[in-house]
Amino acid sequence: xxxxxxxxxxxxxxxxxxxxxxxxxxxxxxxxxxxxxxxxxxxxxxxxxxxxxxxxxxxxxxxxxxxxxxxxxxxxxxxxxxxxxxxxxxxxxxxxxxxxxxxxxxxxxxxxxxxxxxxxxxxxxxxxxxxxxxxxxxxxxxxxxxxxxxxxxxxxxxxxxxxxxxxxxxxxxxxxxxxxxxxxxxxxxxxxxxxxxxxxxxxxxxxxxxxxxxxxxxxxxxxxxxxxxxxxxxxxxxxxxxxxxxxxxxxxxxxxxxxxxxx
Amino acid sequence: xxxxxxxxxxxxxxxxxxxxxxxxxxxxxxxxxxxxxxxxxxxxxxxxxxxxxxxxxxxxxxxxxxxxxxxxxxxxxxxxxxxxxxxxxxxxxxxxxxxxxxxxxxxxxxxxxxxxxxxxxxxxxxxxxxxxxxxxxxxxxxxxxxxxxxxxxxxxxxxxxxxxxxxxxxxxxxxxxxxxxxxxxxxxxxxxxxxxxxxxxxxxxxxxxxxxxxxxxxxxxxxxxxxxxxxxxxxxxxxxxxxxxxxxxxxxxxxxxxxxxxxxxxxxxxxxxxxxxxxxxxxxxxxx
Numbered sequence: 370x371x372x373x374x375x376x377x378x379x380x381x382x383x384x385x386x387x388x389x390x391x392x393x394x395x396x397x398x399x400x401x402x403x404x405x406x407x408x409x410x411x412x413x414x415x416x417x418x419x420x421x422x423x424x425x426x427x428x429x430x431x432x433x434x435x436x437x438x439x440x441x442x443x444x445x446x447x448x449x450x451x452x453x454x455x456x457x458x459x460x461x462x463x464x465x466x467x468x469x470x471x472x473x474x475x476x477x478x479x480x481x482x483x484x485x486x487x488x489x490x491x492x493x494x495x496x497x498x499x500x501x502x503x504x505x506x507x508x509x510x511x512x513x514x515x516x517x518x519x520x521x522x523x524x525x526x527x528x529x530x531x532x533x534x535x536x537x538x539x540x541x542x543x544x545x546x547x548x549x550x551x552x553x554x555x556x557x558x559x560x561x562x563x564x565x566x567x568x569x570x571x572x573x574x575x576x577x578x579x580x581x582x583x584x585x586x587x588x589x590x591x592x593x594x595x596x597x598x599x600x601x602x603x604x605x606x607x608x609x610x611x612x613x614x615x616x617x618x619x620x621x622x623x624x625x626x627x628x629x630x631x632x
Numbered sequence: 633x634x635x636x637x638x639x640x641x642x643x644x645x646x647x648x649x650x651x652x653x654x655x656x657x658x659x660x661x662x663x664x665x666x667x668x669x670x671x672x673x674x675x676x677x678x679x680x681x682x683x684x685x686x687x688x689x690x691x692x693x694x695x696x697x698x699x700x701x702x703x704x705x706x707x708x709x710x711x712x713x714x715x716x717x718x719x720x721x722x723x724x725x726x727x728x729x730x731x732x733x734x735x736x737x738x739x740x741x742x743x744x745x746x747x748x749x750x751x752x753x754x755x756x757x758x759x760x761x762x763x764x765x766x767x768x769x770x771x772x773x774x775x776x777x778x779x780x781x782x783x784x785x786x787x788x789x790x791x792x793x794x795x796x797x798x799x800x801x802x803x804x805x806x807x808x809x810x811x812x813x814x815x816x817x818x819x820x821x822x823x824x825x826x827x828x829x830x831x832x833x834x835x836x837x838x839x840x841x842x843x844x845x846x847x848x849x850x851x852x853x854x855x856x857x858x859x860x861x862x863x864x865x866x867x868x869x870x871x872x873x874x875x876x877x878x879x880x881x882x883x884x885x886x887x888x889x890x891x892x893x894x895x896x897x898x899x900x901x902x903x904x905x906x907x908x909x910x911x912x913x914x915x916x917x918x919x920x
Binding site for chain 1: 804806807809810812813814815816817818820824825828829903905906907
C-alpha cells in the first residue's frame with residue numbers, strides 16, 4: 370500500500386452537493402447545503418448534535434430522500450434521471466447501482482448478525498458485484514488483515530467488541546471498492562478505550578488517499594486526518610476550510626464557541 | 633479457610649423426591665393400563681397398522697400438510713409484505729383477506745370450496761365483462777383434493793401472515809440500511825439479509841402451525857377426501873373395532889409429529905447461527 374502525501378487533492382469534484390434541502394415535516398434539517406468533495410480529499414464534518422451532519426451523509430447515500438437541490442457523484446445525478454424535459458425518480462435497481470459507488474459506515478456498526486466476519490465482507494462482492502467466491506474470499510482476507518482482524522475471520526459479530534465490529538464494518542464497505550467512503554459518527558457508540566483502534570484505521574485510509582466524508586465528534590482526529598473541515602449548525606454550513614488552519618484559528622464566533630465546548 | 637465450592641454436593645430438596653416418585657408411579661400406571669387392558673386389542677392394532685388403506689390415508693394427510701403449509705407460507709409472506717407496504721390498496725386487500733379467512737371456521741371454508749361449482753358453474757379466463765378466452769367446468773377443475781388444498785392453504789396463509797409479519801418486525805430496521813449500503817436491491821436484501829434473520833422468530837410459531845395443520849387435515853373427510861382419520865373410520869364403521877383403529881391413527885399422528893419436531897429443531901439451529909446462545913465462546917487471541 371503506497372501512501373501518497375496528505376492533502377494531494379485533485380481539482381475535479383467526485384461528489385458535489387448543490388443547494389440540498391431536507392425537511393422532516395415542518396422541521397428543516399438541511400437549508401440549501403452546497404459542497405464539493407474532490408478526489409483524495411478527506412472532509413470532516415463537525416458540529417453540535419442536531420446540526421444536520423448525519424442527515425447530510427444519509428442524504429448523500431440516498432438513505433434519506435432530499436426535498437430540493439441535487440447531488441452528483443462523478444457528474445452523475447443521484448436518484449433521478451432526465452426524461453425529456455423532466456427529472457424522474459429512479460427505480461430501486463438504479464439507486465442500488467449508484468449506492469455501490471458509496472461506502473457507508475454507521476454509528477452502530479450494523480453488521481449482519483447471521484453471517485461470520487468474512488461472510489459479512491464477502492456478501493456485497495458476491496451478491497451485488499457478482500465476484501467469484503474465491504476472489505471475494507481473498508479480498509475479504511486482505512481487507513480484514515488491513516483492519517487488523519485476520520484472527521477473527523470465522524467469528525460472528527456478537528463475539529466481537531464494538532471496536533472490532535466497526536473495523537469489520539469498514540472492511541465490508543471497502544470490499545465494494547467505493548469511490549467515496551462515508552462515515553456517520555463511526556466512534557460515537559464505542560467505549561472510550563476502543564475509539565483509537567477505529568480512528569487508526571480511518572486515518573490509514575486517509576493517508577492511502579481514499580476520498581472520504583467523515584461525520585465526527587473527534588476534533589483531534591479531524592485535525593490529524595482530514596484535509597478539510599466543515600462546521601455545521603442548524604442545518605447550514607457555517608464555516609469550512611483547511612482542517613488544521615480552521616481548527617486552530619476559527620473565523621466565526623460560533624465555531625470558536627463550539628470548539629471551546631468540546632475540547 | 634481453604635474451602636473450594638467446586639467439590640460441593642448438589643442440593644436435592646425433599647419436594648423433588650416426592651414429585652419424582654409421584655411421576656414414576658403415574659408413568660407405571662399408564663403403561664400398565666395400556667398393556668394390560670384387553671380392550672385396546674393390540675393384535676388388531678398391529679393387523680391394521682400397515683394396512684394399505686391406512687397408509688394411503690397417511691400419505692394423503694402428509695401430502696396435504698406439506699402442500700398446504702407451503703401454499704400458506706407463500707401466501708402469508710406475500711400478505712405480510714402487503715400489510716407492511718406503503719401501498720394502501722395492498723394493505724386493504726391483505727386486511728380483508730385476514731378478516732375473512734381467520735374469522736370463519738375452517739370447516740365452512742372447506743365445504744364452500746368443495747361446493748364452488750354451485751355458485752360458479754364455469755371458470756373462465758378473459759378480460760372483465762368481455763367474452764371469455766377459455767372456459768372450464770368448475771366441477772372438473774376443483775377436485776376434492778384441490779378444494780382441500782384451497783381451503784387449508786388459504787386459511788393457513790391467514791395465520792402465517794401474522795407470524796411472518798411478527799418475524800419481519802423483529803429485525804432491526806437498521807439492517808435494511810446496511811443492506812442498501814452495500815448496494816443491494818430491496819428484493820435481494822429481503823432474501824439475503826432480512827428474511828434469514830426473521831426466520832429465527834418465524835420458525836417456532838410455524839412449528840405449531842404445522843402440527844395443527846397435520847391434525848386439521850382430518851377435517852377434509854367432510855369433503856370426501858380419504859385422509860388418515862377417514863381411512864380409519866371407514867374400517868371401524870365396518871368392523872366396530874373403534875378403539876384399536878383409533879390407536880392406529882394416534883400412532884401415525886405421533887410419528888408424523890415426532891418427525892416434525894426433529895425438523896423444527898434442525899431448522900432452528902440453522903437460523904440461530906451467530907446468536908449468543910449457541911455461539912462458541914469468544915477466544916481472545918493476540919492481534920497479529
